[in-house]
Amino acid sequence: MFTIDELATIPLFSALGEKELEFLAGAVEDIHLIPGEYVAHEGEGRFLAVVVEGKTELTKLVNGGEQVIGVRRPGDLGGEIPMTLGTPLPASMRAVEPTRVLKLTVEDFHTLAAMAPAVSAAVGAAALERMEMLKSATAQPIEPAMFVIGPRVDPGVHGCDSFLHRNQIRYERLDPDDPGAVTRTGGAAAVAPFPVVVLRDGTQLIAPTMRVVATVAGLTVAPGRSQYDVVIVGGGPAGLTAAVNGASEGLQTALIESFAPGGQAGTSSRIENYTGFPYGVSGDELASRALQQAKRLGAEIVVTRRVESIDPAEMTVTLDGGDVLRTKSIILAMGVEWRRLEVDYIDRFVGSGVYYGAAPSDAGLAQGTDVYLVGAGNSAGQAAIFFSKHARSVTLLVRGESLAESMSHYLIEQIARNANIRVETRSEVVAVHGGDQLEAIEVIDRGTGTTSRRDARVLFVLIGAEAATNWLPSEISLDEHGFVLTGTDATKAGQWTPDREPFALETSAPGIFAVGDIRSGSVKRVAASVGEGGAAIAHVHRYLQLPH
Numbered sequence: 425m426f427t428i429d430e431l432a433t434i435p436l437f438s439a440l441g442e443k444e445l446e447f448l449a450g451a452v453e454d455i456h457l458i459p460g461e462y463v464a465h466e467g468e469g470r471f472l473a474v475v476v477e478g479k480t481e482l483t484k485l486v487n488g489g490e491q492v493i494g495v496r497r498p499g500d501l502g503g504e505i506p507m508t509l510g511t512p513l514p515a516s517m518r519a520v521e522p523t524r525v526l527k528l529t530v531e532d533f534h535t536l537a538a539m540a541p542a543v544s545a546a547v548g549a550a551a552l553e554r555m556e557m558l559k560s561a562t563a564q565p566i567e568p569a570m571f572v573i574g575p576r577v578d579p580g581v582h583g584c585d586s587f588l589h590r591n592q593i594r595y596e597r598l599d600p601d602d603p604g605a606v607t608r609t610g611g612a613a614a615v616a617p618f619p620v621v622v623l624r625d626g627t628q629l630i631a632p633t634m635r636v637v638a639t640v641a642g643l644t645v646a647p648g649r650s651q652y653d654v655v656i657v658g659g660g661p662a663g664l665t666a667a668v669n670g671a672s673e674g675l676q677t678a679l680i681e682s683f684a685p686g687g688q689a690g691t692s693s694r695i696e697n698y699t700g701f702p703y704g705v706s707g708d709e710l711a712s713r714a715l716q717q718a719k720r721l722g723a724e725i726v727v728t729r730r731v732e733s734i735d736p737a738e739m740t741v742t743l744d745g746g747d748v749l750r751t752k753s754i755i756l757a758m759g760v761e762w763r764r765l766e767v768d769y770i771d772r773f774v775g776s777g778v779y780y781g782a783a784p785s786d787a788g789l790a791q792g793t794d795v796y797l798v799g800a801g802n803s804a805g806q807a808a809i810f811f812s813k814h815a816r817s818v819t820l821l822v823r824g825e826s827l828a829e830s831m832s833h834y835l836i837e838q839i840a841r842n843a844n845i846r847v848e849t850r851s852e853v854v855a856v857h858g859g860d861q862l863e864a865i866e867v868i869d870r871g872t873g874t875t876s877r878r879d880a881r882v883l884f885v886l887i888g889a890e891a892a893t894n895w896l897p898s899e900i901s902l903d904e905h906g907f908v909l910t911g912t913d914a915t916k917a918g919q920w921t922p923d924r925e926p927f928a929l930e931t932s933a934p935g936i937f938a939v940g941d942i943r944s945g946s947v948k949r950v951a952a953s954v955g956e957g958g959a960a961i962a963h964v965h966r967y968l969q970l971p972h
C-alpha cells in the first residue's frame with residue numbers, strides 16, 4: 425500500500441494537496457511484480473500505471489511473436505493514451521526486473537481529475553508526446569518477415585501461403601517475374617522448384633519444408649519439455665480451447681499440430697453462428713485470437729509435427745521424427761480430413777488447380793477467374809459466397825437434387841440472391857485435364873446424361889470429411905466410421921476396465937479424452953468443439969485427482 429508521503433514523491437502527483445493524496449492512497453493498487461510478470465495485456469481495458477521502482481517494457485504481438493516497443497522506468501506512465509482517447513491498451517506491459525507499479529482504475533482517475541485537473545492535463549500531455557513518437561514509428565513501413573516467391577497456383581507456394589497466413593507470420597508473395605523478386609534473388613527464382621523463400625538477411629531457401637519455414641519464422645517446432653500434464657493432439661478450435669483452459673489452470677500443456685493452428689475453422693471464410701459475433705467472424709480471426717490467448721497463457725504450441733502413435737499404458741505420445749513425450753493425460757482433437765473426389769488423375773492437380781477445403785487466403789486464386797466448387801454443405805455454400813466477391817463467376821456443382829437437403833436456409837437464400845453464383849444440381853465432375861496445372865473439367869448432368877467440358881483453372885472440393893484415426897492404438901474404441909467413442913458409448917464398446925464410470929469425454933483408454941469433430945456423436949460445429957475443448961480440461965483435472 426502506498427503512503428501519502430510515498431505518493432507525494434511521484435512526479436505526476438507531487439503538486440497534489442493532502443485531500444487528493446488521501447483519496448489517491450485509498451484508491452491506487454500497489455503491485456509488486458517479478459521479472460516476466462505482466463501489469464496488463466494488449467487489448468485489455470483502460471487504466472493508468474506509474475512505474476515506481478524497477479523497470480517494465482511495453483510489448484506488442486507482431487508476426488505471432490512478442491516484440492518489445494518501449495521501456496518504462498520509475499516515474500514513467502503506462503496507459504496514458506487509452507486513458508486520454510478511450511481506446512483499449514495498444515500494448516502489453518511486463519516487468520523486466522523486480523518492479524513496483526501503481527495502478528489506478530479509469531473511474532478513480534476521473535474522480536482524481538475532477539479534484540485536480542492538472543493531473544488530467546499532465547496525462548493528456550504525456551499521451552500527446554507518446555503519440556508523436558508512435559507517429560514516427562508507424563511511418564516506417566513494416567518489413568515482412570519473409571518473401572515467398574513463386575506462381576500462386578504452384579502447390580508448394582499455395583501450401584506456404586496458407587501456412588504463413590494461418591501462423592500469423594507477416595510475409596509477401598511475389599510472382600517470379602516481379603521486379604521485387606528479381607532483385608531479391610538476382611533472377612534465380614524465375615525457375616522451379618518453388619517457392620523460393622527469401623529472408624530479411626537475404627538468405628534464400630529453395631522449396632523448403634514447412635518445418636524449415638516454421639523454424640526460420642521463429643515458431644515452435646520441437647517440444648520444450650519431455651513431461652507434460654496434458655498433451656493435446658490437434659490445433660483446431662477444440663484443441664486450442666483445451667490449450668487455453670489447460671494453461672490458464674496451471675497445467676503443463678503442449679499442443680501438437682501437424683500443420684498450422686486453426687484446423688478446419690481456420691479455412692472458413694465466415695462463421696455466422698458463433699456466439700458473440702453478431703456479424704460473423706472469419707475462422708482465421710477466431711483461430712488467431714485463440715492462438716494468441718493460448719500462447720499468452722503459457723501453452724506450448726508445436727507446429728508442423730504429427731502425432732504418430734500413443735501408448736496408453738505408458739502414457740506416451742510419439743511425434744514424427746521420433747520425439748517421445750511423457751504425459752499424465754491426452755486430449756485427442758484431430759478433427760476430420762476432407763473426403764477426396766474419386767476422379768482419375770485428380771491427385772496430379774491437387775494444389776495446382778484442385779483444392780480441398782477453401783480458405784480466405786485462397787481469394788487470390790479466384791481473382792477474376794471462373795471458379796468451380798464441388799459440394800452442397802454449408803462449407804461449400806460459404807465458400808461460394810466468399811469467392812463470388814473475387815471471381816468472374818462461381819459454379820456450384822451439386823450431386824443431389826437440391827441444396828435444401830444439405831445446406832442451411834440462410835446460405836441458400838444468399839446464393840439465390842447472388843447473380844455471380846450458378847448452381848448446377850445432379851452434376852458431377854467425371855474428368856480433369858491439364859498439363860502442369862488444371863485447365864479443364866468434364867461435368868456430367870445426371871438428369872440428361874450429357875457431359876460437357878468446361879475451361880477451369882480452379883476447382884474447390886468441399887464434399888465432407890472423414891476421421892483419420894487408423895493410427896490410434898486398439899485400446900481406444902472407435903465407432904463404425906472411425907470416430908472416437910467417449911463416455912458411456914466407450915464403456916459399451918467393452919474395453920473399459922477401471923472400477924469407475926468414464927468421464928463424459930473420456931475414451932475407452934483411461935486418461936485419454938476426445939473432443940470436437942473427431943468424437944463420435946459430436947455436433948460438427950465450432951461452438952460445440954470449443955465447448956468440448958473447455959470441458960475436457962475440467963475432466964482432466966478430475967482425472968488427475970483420482971488415486972493412480
Ligand SMILES: Cc1cc2nc3c(=O)[nH]c(=O)nc-3n(C[C@H](O)[C@H](O)[C@H](O)COP(=O)(O)OP(=O)(O)OC[C@H]3O[C@@H](n4cnc5c(N)ncnc54)[C@H](O)[C@@H]3O)c2cc1C
Pocket residue numbers: 657658659660661662663680681682683684685686687688689690691692693694695696697729730731732757758759760781782802803804806807939940941942947948949950951953
Ligand atoms: C470451410 C468450412 C466452413 C465451416 N463453417 C462453419 C460454420 O460456419 N460454423 C460452424 O460452427 N462450423 C463450421 N465449420 C465446421 C468447423 O470448422 C468444425 O466443426 C471445427 O473446426 C472442428 O474443430 P476441431 O478442433 O474438432 O477439428 P479441426 O478444426 O478439424 O482441427 C483439427 C486439427 O488437428 C490437426 N491434426 C489432425 N491429426 C493430427 C495429428 N495426428 N497430429 C497433429 N495434428 C493433427 C489438423 O491439422 C487440424 O488442424 C466449417 C468447416 C469448414 C471446413
